[in-house]
Amino acid sequence: MNWLERMKSGLTTRVKREVPDGIWSKCPGCGHANYEAALERQRWICPECGHHYALRSDQYVRLLADPGSFVELDARLTSTDPLRFRDTKRYADRLKAARRDSGLHEAVLTGVATMGGHPVALGVMDTRFIMGTLGAATGEKLARLIDRAMVDRRAVIIVCQSGGARMMEGTLSLMQMAKVSAKLGQLAQAGLLYISLLTDPTYGGVTASFGMLGDVIIAEPGARVGFAGQSVIKQFLGTESLPEGFQVAETVLQHGFIDRIVRRDQLPAELARLIAMLSPPGAVA
Numbered sequence: 666m667n668w669l670e671r672m673k674s675g676l677t678t679r680v681k682r683e684v685p686d687g688i689w690s691k692c693p694g695c696g697h698a699n700y701e702a703a704l705e706r707q708r709w710i711c712p713e714c715g716h717h718y719a720l721r722s723d724q725y726v727r728l729l730a731d732p733g734s735f736v737e738l739d740a741r742l743t744s745t746d747p748l749r750f751r752d753t754k755r756y757a758d759r760l761k762a763a764r765r766d767s768g769l770h771e772a773v774l775t776g777v778a779t780m781g782g783h784p785v786a787l788g789v790m791d792t793r794f795i796m797g798t799l800g801a802a803t804g805e806k807l808a809r810l811i812d813r814a815m816v817d818r819r820a821v822i823i824v825c826q827s828g829g830a831r832m833m834e835g836t837l838s839l840m841q842m843a844k845v846s847a848k849l850g851q852l853a854q855a856g857l858l859y860i861s862l863l864t865d866p867t868y869g870g871v872t873a874s875f876g877m878l879g880d881v882i883i884a885e886p887g888a889r890v891g892f893a894g895q896s897v898i899k900q901f902l903g904t905e906s907l908p909e910g911f912q913v914a915e916t917v918l919q920h921g922f923i924d925r926i927v928r929r930d931q932l933p934a935e936l937a938r939l940i941a942m943l944s945p946p947g948a949v950a
């Protein structure tokens with residue numbers, strides 16, 4: 666349509682005011698427009714409603730580890746496609762796309778660091794990589810992290826954020842639940858501390874293994890924590906609605922599955938305090 670026709674048809678051209686990307690962020694909790702630079706200072710907690718924005722694994726590392734202390738381990742370890750699995754897409758293509766889009770090689774970032782001066786082995790899952798699912802390499806990275814913690818006498822902190830087991834790897838994925846759990850058993854026998862931090866969302870095989878095995882299990886406010894997802898449960902029960910607060914950290918706490926809920930801005934101090942209190946002599950700096 667040319668300008669003359671446009672005028673004739675009564676349309677007006679609006680001057681579109683572009684908001685540069687990455688400056689403002691609409692809160693998924695209350696819809697408030699938050700200034701991103703301010704959100705960063707507030708640890709990505711909405712000042713209006715307290716909603717905890719989803720964080721990437723590198724952001725959790727910045728939040729939790731002492732500045733400059735994090736050294737990544739097994740950075741290049743990644744899943745292969747041993748079953749040559751295909752659903753609506755080839756799993757090999759999903760892996761490629763996940764690596765390209767997230768810049769990660771796996772659904773967990775692992776490394777050693779200090780927190781409040783205490784040596785820790787830190788694993789942080791990341792939902793940008795195939796929904797943070799637990800694949801063979803994810804489990805292997807966590808198992809190696811726990812091995813390293815036993816050698817160095819470090820506390821282990823795992824930040825969970827996952828849709829559960831990675832179905833495209835079948836049993837190879839499911840056995841990671843047992844493998845990581847067995848490693849955590851060894852860590853406990855060595856008298857070392859393990860804290861699991863459940864963030865939104867923590868589901869399936871992660872909840873059913875290392876998510877729930879922490880000596881202390883902490884959740885972020887409002888995090889969804891469960892086994893089967895809400896849509897699966899609705900389907901199974903043949904219902905449209907579930908009770909208020911279903912699978913939300915605050916309800917899960919009331920039912921005794923987690924130990925405490927800690928706001929993200931209080932996490933570094935809280936974790937450092939727990940490590941200092943609960944680690945055996947010789948494992949605290």
Ligand SMILES: [Zn+2]
Pocket residue numbers: 692693694695696697711712713714715716
């Ligand atoms: Zn909000």
